[in-house]
Amino acid sequence: MKQSVYDLTQQHRSIRNFKDEPLSDEVVKQLVEAGQMASTSSYIQAYSIIGVRDPEIKKALKEVSGQQYVVDNGYLFVYVIDYYRHSLINEKENGNMNTSFESAEGLLVGAIDVALAAENVALTAEDMGYGVVFLGSLRNDVAKVSEILDLPEHVFPLFGMAVGIPSDNDQGSPKQRLPFEHVFHENKYNADKVAQLEQIERYDKDIQNYYEQRTNGQRSETWSEQIVNMMSQKTRPDILERLNQKGFIKK
Amino acid sequence: MKQSVYDLTQQHRSIRNFKDEPLSDEVVKQLVEAGQMASTSSYIQAYSIIGVRDPEIKKALKEVSGQQYVVDNGYLFVYVIDYYRHSLINEKENGNMNTSFESAEGLLVGAIDVALAAENVALTAEDMGYGVVFLGSLRNDVAKVSEILDLPEHVFPLFGMAVGIPSDNDQGSPKQRLPFEHVFHENKYNADKVAQLEQIERYDKDIQNYYEQRTNGQRSETWSEQIVNMMSQKTRPDILERLNQKGFIKK
8 A cells, every 4th residue: 555645755855876777758757747737826837847868968967066966866857937938928929928927926936836846746756766856056057057958038947856766875864854833833923032042942952963863973063053054155146146137037 | 545646646626615624733733744844955944834723814814815715714824935043043143144045045945945845735635635725816915914924024925825625516627737748848948939839829729628618618718818818917016025025135
């Protein structure tokens, strides 16, 4: 008997080492079809999915991401926000749609559409026995990715996803999430500073213990420390400029 | 035997009429836990989920969305991008993190984190026999939603989701998506205008036939027409301003 989707979600962990077993075209098609059936805002369908097998293209994308698993995987997806077909309709109809898809609202709609589709792909792949990892790292150089993949205006590469059979030495390790009570608010948001800071402190201790146990005391880092280290430098400071160049958040 | 996740995705349709059967707290908790296990960018966990049972709050949110099913459902979720806890860490550590979460990159990370979690909730709920509908309509008035839900700075309401047992007279109807070949590109994006316009024309005819059959010829609309009608007026023109007010895309 198959497991429930709830159980499947609880087993999720990112996989970064895959066996050298390419996905079949049939599996790729099923995964994309699963993605396409996710909800889409007002039927806009503002995305496309690029499936990459070509080793040269994978290598070029790896230069952007810096991650070996962009090359070594069973298959590589790149998920793009796509208003190009809407722009063609607009051109054909001599319409006035640009202000819609070039707005901040248009960007949010596109990003949400893409991510809903991608999570359908992820869960479907995991249900089939594959492992996946998301690759936000493709945003390290949006101009380069656009060049490699021939992305026209109004198409923005949001993230990639490597898929494949997990290698025997990478079964991943589930990362302990923020406790339910931190993420879930009843009826209204609880912005009580003291309460939230206490929650964070407890979570920090849990995460510290987790790392210490997993690494025999070699690593001892709280979640707060990770967040501060990561976010104290502005990541991808050029994204607004790149969005503008690709025709997003123009007005 | 349970169905595969692939099969589950193919049966998805939005449900807008629910039976008067509230979800139990236990089911709500499971759904949120499913959401929490979705991938999150670099462990940032930039979201919170607000679960609404209070009829007064539902009613107030319905004023924003204009949709009766914001009130009449088994349960209502509101998904928010949440950097409030990161801002508290920043304050405590006297850090320099604002440029990160107030950037366009920070917004994208948050929107993606939220949507991945929400799609886990959607699929888990559907697997349990519930129906769901996403509510982008809450962005009609972000300031009002923020007031109703007490959202502090660095918390942005991205969308809602109504969940419940589908009523007997609403089993939904699956909307035919863009054909696989339109959405899927092999190795590189194919921006050939003539080819894409031909694809759109064929899809338009399919959609027109679909509506004509479903409505005995009373409705006859192509996808292009729907897109032009919807996008020719700028939807939610204030979103960039609202994002700025909530502390997003500041730099």
